[in-house]
Amino acid sequence: MEYIGFTYVSNFVSDRIEEVLFEAFNDVNKFFTETGLPLRLVYLDKLILEPGYLITLQTPEGKIRLFPLDVLIDFMDYRLKVEMDKNDGLVMNKIMGITSFPLASRDRYFGFYESFLGFQAERVGRKIMIISMRPFESDSMRMALKILDNPLADEELKLLARRVLSRELPIFKTRLVKGMLHEIGHAFGLEHCNNDCVMNPPKSVQEWDSRYLGYCTQCRAKLEKAFPEEKVNRDAPYFSLR
Numbered sequence: 487m488e489y490i491g492f493t494y495v496s497n498f499v500s501d502r503i504e505e506v507l508f509e510a511f512n513d514v515n516k517f518f519t520e521t522g523l524p525l526r527l528v529y530l531d532k533l534i535l536e537p538g539y540l541i542t543l544q545t546p547e548g549k550i551r552l553f554p555l556d557v558l559i560d561f562m563d564y565r566l567k568v569e570m571d572k573n574d575g576l577v578m579n580k581i582m583g584i585t586s587f588p589l590a591s592r593d594r595y596f597g598f599y600e601s602f603l604g605f606q607a608e609r610v611g612r613k614i615m616i617i618s619m620r621p622f623e624s625d626s627m628r629m630a631l632k633i634l635d636n637p638l639a640d641e642e643l644k645l646l647a648r649r650v651l652s653r654e655l656p657i658f659k660t661r662l663v664k665g666m667l668h669e670i671g672h673a674f675g676l677e678h679c680n681n682d683c684v685m686n687p688p689k690s691v692q693e694w695d696s697r698y699l700g701y702c703t704q705c706r707a708k709l710e711k712a713f714p715e716e717k718v719n720r721d722a723p724y725f726s727l728r
């Protein structure tokens with residue numbers, strides 16, 4: 487079995503979104519279990535970054551306060567190294583982190599579609615994957631969360647916000663799960679494909695919603711090669727049954 491460390495930057499993340507992150511974590515593991523791949527995420531606690539690392543960027547979406555990608559990569563790489571130094575027999579040289587802010591380095595802002603499906607960095611023998619959840623959020627979801635965070639919002643408005651969230655959060659979660667599978671695919675050597683597959687990057691969120699939750703036959707075959715033959719269950723379906 488191969489393990490991937492999982493973490494998220496908890497700055498700016500509400501309790502409701504935290505819950506969704508853990509559901510996405512579970513869904514990814516369920517996907518690998520059901521589809522017979524010897525791969526699991528392991529939760530390595532959340533990352534809390536000091537406000538001192540925040541930078542302000544002028545972006546096409548307006549001024550944004552965020553933690554630069556370079557800082558995130560360093561922190562996650564350090565977290566992974568600590569885990570690997572434990573030498574507890576777990577095969578783990580990859581880490582995935584989810585952030586709520588857009589992906590940007592000090593000198594480069596990753597545009598909407600570029601940031602869509604995350605970023606990968608490689609450090610001698612270690613892989614760091616970062617996904618921003620921001621492009622997966624709908625405007626109505628963002629607004630509903632803001633209403634629920636506002637102690638002055640009236641009850642009727644809050645009820646409406648809860649209703650919006652019960653519709654929007656499952657959609658948001660599925661987008662994120664597909665994004666996670668996409669980055670994991672890259673981490674194991676997959677490239678983009680043109681099929682109905684998580685490795686086919688979308689041009690819009692709508693397109694992403696219509697994608698099948700899983701790897702196509704070609705990508706699956708390539709992915710299997712990353713693992714010892716006897717560890718892969720070839721009788722399992724390629725796509726999650728849900």
Ligand SMILES: [Zn+2]
Nearest residue numbers: 603668672687
């Ligand atoms: Zn990609």
Ligand SMILES: [Zn+2]
Nearest residue numbers: 679683702705
């Ligand atoms: Zn594919």
